[in-house]
Amino acid sequence: MANNFYHETIKHLHVGYAYHRIICDTQGVPVDYEFIEVNKAFETATGLQSQMIIGKTLTQILPEIKDSDFNWIRFYGEIALNNGADEIEQYSEPLKRWYRIQVYSPETNYFITLFHDITREKQDLAEKNLLLTTLHDIVFEVSDDYYFTNVIVHDETTLFMPKNKIIGSHITTIFSKDISDEILSVFKKTYTTQKKQNYEYKSPLISDERWFLADFFCIKTDQSFKFVVSIQDITQRKVIEKSLFIEKERFRTTLLSIGDGVISTDSRGYVTLINKVAEKLTGWSLQEAYGLPLDQVLCLVDEYTRESCENPAARVLETGAIIELNNHTLLLSKDGLTIPIEDSAAPIKDQDGHITGVVIVFRDFSDKKEKQEQIEYLSFHDHLTGLYNRRFFDEELRRLNTPRNLPLSLLIFDVNGLKLTNDAFGHLAGDRLLQKVSQIMQEKARSDDIIARVGGDEFVILLPQTTIKEAKELAKRINTALSQENLEAGHISISSGWGVKNTPDEEIDEVFKAAENKMYQYKISERSSTRNEAIQFIMKTLYEKLPREQEHSERVSKISGLIGTELGMTNEEINELKTAGTLHDIGKIAIGNEILDKSDKLTNFEWMEIHRHPEISYSILSSLNDYAPLANIILFHHERYDGKGYPKGLSGDQIPLQARIIAVADAFDAMTYGRPYKEPLTLEAAIQEIINGKHTQFDPEVADVFLRIVSENNNEL
Structure with missing residues (x-):
């Protein structure tokens, strides 16, 4: 119904x-x-x-x-x-x-x-507006294509040209181009907005100093529309405005020099002055605010309760004392903005000591407040991941270490390969790795679990009222989810450990240590295979990035092995040398393709970037037990026998023998196969370069052994 x-x-x-x-x-x-x-x-x-x-x-x-x-x-x-x-x-x-x-x-x-x-209503209104305009000095009626169709004037001598010449003329034939363009713009705006538009102008006659105010109206009928322009002489007003402007400028200069908002009131608390900063903060212009009660212009509320704050002007007028606003005061602007402010109010007194008004000085507290909140946030949060930090975790651990939260479980995670990711792909890649780990942890944990980053690559999850079985299941879900993620260094791998406090008499520190020990045991057991996989992934990525590097590395490894054999090295030393030859350019993974593939001449900065790759290779390999012996060999394979190489400027026997061998093999392959920025040399020219480089770039003994190998193989390697 x-x-x-x-x-x-x-x-x-x-x-x-x-x-x-x-x-x-x-x-x-x-x-x-x-x-x-x-x-x-x-x-x-x-x-x-x-x-x-x-x-x-x-x-x-x-x-x-x-x-x-x-x-x-x-x-x-x-x-x-x-x-x-x-x-x-x-x-x-x-x-x-x-x-x-x-x-x-x-x-x-x-x-x-x-x-x-409301069609009839609009038409009646249009007619009333037209009638009202006749009260002005001059009224023009203008067609929709900007021709004057009528002129209504009390005294025709006030016109800048005879009335009969104006009627029938187009706007552009009456006024100069600059003025007509402005007037046409006002006509168009009047039509578009359907609202009255104002336009002030000086008489177009050179000797005429009069000023006029034109009110533009658009009158619509059923089939078409027209414009009505009412003109009044405002010359006297302009003279007064000029005089007032000079006086006002004295106060304006003072107010503009103040970086704070300033509002003054009279003895009743009504606004008499408001500077530009106050206009911007309150949303009220001086013209709008003048004569209004202060609390209507300066609308203040408590940040937390949103209840109105006491009018500072009223309090000063009552007590005669200087006051300051309490903390957590918000200004509600006319534009709907909410602005934290801090301010003070003081009485204005005449020569007899009577209070004639109040001056309020206030400033936008937003930046300062934001910085305070940011400092407070950062004091408890990790800036990179947004998780809680060690300080917050320690406080929460003490707070939650109560019988009602038992069993209280802990999960500790260590991100495997963070240093390797930073060295190989840059710290931004390492940051993305940590952010992805934190994201997965937040997705898999419960909303009230405490997740914190307590070290560079270490995370902890605090689980109140959670059994060890439930904690292990969460660790498993996190590990499974992370293993399916791929970033620059391949699959994400973390080591995890856990502990639980079941009874009140157990020490939480011991539970933490137990979880940490389990995590380290897991990390040690997985370290070798994880890091070996990481090195292979980096080399695979390098070869995909620079396909020519795979063949280059294989050739350098082969030539280095031949030289090592000829020098009487053991099989173990030769295998180490060949592996170093394969990995000698692993550091190029961190250098941009725009440099490595550049066909034009390299700039000084680009050469400096290229020269970084031995040190990057060292950083990647030196922390891995299986590859640490190779790190020094690869670090020095661009040193010169005469001490003019890089990165350390070593000379002669200071350079490891294996590095001197790789230096010859690398240079020969680069010369014969070329680089993007350099054409390859003929075999004969490359051999001559090796000969010329003995005692300067190359170890002469190693160079001679290499030349002998080339000769014995009929100049083919």
């Missing part, structure tokens, strides 16, 4: 009613809307009959709506999609009528409109 009642009520309303559904494209942008229901008053107001429109879209009914100046679909769409409401007055081009429309959305994607036909 209720539905029938409301339906009948809507049906017999004298206000036009329509119910619509908004239609969006695949991107969720409104492109049309459908008519679902309308009443008789809507049909009367719009001329659209229900049997012709129900079930149809707006563009089907009124295709020309797309050409309207006002975008009806966008306006209604924003309300329907956001469950909003609004009220507008708008002219409908297709229906040639003015409407006052109330619209609201009862549910997402649907909206209801209530139509009032």
Whole structure:
């Protein structure tokens, strides 16, 4: 019955009613809307009959709506999609009528409109406006194509040219281009906004010092529109304004030199002055605020309770004392902004000591407050991952170490290969690794679990009222999820340990140590295989990044092995030498392709980047037990026999023999196969370079052994 009642009520309303559904494209942008229901008053107001429109879209009914100046679909769409409401007055081009429309959305994607036909009202208003304009000195009527059609003036001598020459002329023929362009712009804005526009101008006559104020109106009829421009002489006002401006500038200069907001009031607490900073903070201009009660302009509330704060002017006027606002005071600006402020208020006294007003000085406290909150946040959070830090974890551990939280479990995680990732792919890659680990932990843990980053690569999860079985299951879920993630250094691997406090007499520190020991045991057992996999992954990535490096590394390894054999090295030493030859350029993984693949001459900066790769290789390999012996060999393979190489400038026997061997093999292969920035040499030219480099770039003994190998192999390697 209720539905029938409301339906009948809507049906017999004298206000036009329509119910619509908004239609969006695949991107969720409104492109049309459908008519679902309308009443008789809507049909009367719009001329659209229900049997012709129900079930149809707006563009089907009124295709020309797309050409309207006002975008009806966008306006209604924003309300329907956001469950909003609004009220507008708008002219409908297709229906040639003015409407006052109330619209609201009862549910997402649907909206209801209530139509009032105000065409007659608008026409009456336009006529009244036209009548009012005749009270001014001059009135011009201008057609929609900017021709003067009529001039109404009390004294024709006030015109800058005879009336009969103005009527029938175009704006551009009356005024200079600069002035006519400005006036045309005002006409267009008047038409677009349908609101009165003002324009001040000086008489176009050179000898005439008069100033005028023009009020522009757009008068719409059923079929067309015209403009009415009312002119009044404001010369006297300009003279007064100039005088006042000079006086005002004295105060303005003082106020503008103050970086804080300043508002002064009279003895009643009404605003008499407000500087630019205060205007910006409050949203009130001096013209708007002048004469208003202070608490209407300076609206203050408590940050936490949102209750209004005491009016500082009233308190000063009552007590005569200087006061300061308490902490946590917010300014509610006219624009709807909420600004933390700090301020003080002091009395203004005359020569007899009587209070004649109050001056309030205040400043935006946002930056300072934000920094305080940031400092507070950072004191308990890790800046990289956003997790809690060690300080917060230690406090929470003490707080939660109570019988009611038993069993109290701990999970400790250590990220494997963080240093290797940093060395090989840069610290940003290491940061992404830590962020991904923290993200997975947050996804898999419960919302009230305490997750903290307590060290560079170490994380802890504190689990109140959690059994060790549940803790292990969480660790397993985290490990499984991380093993499926791929970053620069391949699969993510973490070592984990756990501990639990079951009884009140157990020491939580001992539980923490037990979990830490389990984690380290796991880490040690997995370290070798994990790091070996990491090195192989880095080399694979390097070869994918620079395909030529794989063949180059293999050739350097082969040539180095031949030289080592000829020098009488043991099989173990030769294998080590060949492995070092394979890995000698692993550090290039951290150098950009834009340098390594550059075909033009390298700049000094680019050479400096290239020269970093032996040290990067050393950083990657030196921390790994299986590869540590190779680290020094690779670090020094670009040293020169004469001490002019890099990175340390070693000379002669200071350079490890294996590094001197790789130096010859690397140089020969680079010369014969070339580089992006350098064409390859012929075999004969490369051999000559080796000969020329003895005692300077190359160890002469190693060079001679290499040359002998080349000769014995008929110049083929």
